[in-house]
Amino acid sequence: MHLYILPSQTFLSCQICGGLRFGRREVKMTTTGMTFFDLDWMNKSAEGAICVRCGFVHTFMGNAHQWVAPDQVDPADLPDDPLAERPAQ
Numbered sequence: 001m002h003l004y005i006l007p008s009q010t011f012l013s014c015q016i017c018g019g020l021r022f023g024r025r026e027v028k029m030t031t032t033g034m035t036f037f038d039l040d041w042m043n044k045s046a047e048g049a050i051c052v053r054c055g056f057v058h059t060f061m062g063n064a065h066q067w068v069a070p071d072q073v074d075p076a077d078l079p080d081d082p083l084a085e086r087p088a089q
C-alpha cells in the first residue's frame with residue numbers, strides 16, 4: 001500500500017531507503033500513568049507503516065494519513081524512489 005500524508009499532500013517515502021510501499025500494522029501505545037495527566041489519547045493504538053523494502057516502521061497516530069491501494073495511485077504523483085529499478089538503457 002501507499003500512504004498519503006494529508007497535511008503535506010504527499011505520499012510517504014521511507015525515511016531510511018526511500019521506498020514507497022508499506023505494510024500496515026496496528027501498534028499499541030501503552031503508557032502507564034498517563035491517565036493521571038489527562039493524556040488518555042496517548043494510550044490509543046497507533047498505526048505502523050512498515051517499509052516493505054527495509055522494514056523501517058513509521059508510526060502514526062490520529063487521522064492525518066490515508067492508505068491508498070497501488071492501483072489507485074498515479075505513479076507520477078509518487079516521490080522519486082532512489083533505489084527503484086529503472087529500465088535497462
Ligand SMILES: [Zn+2]
Binds near residue numbers: 056
Ligand atoms: Zn525503507
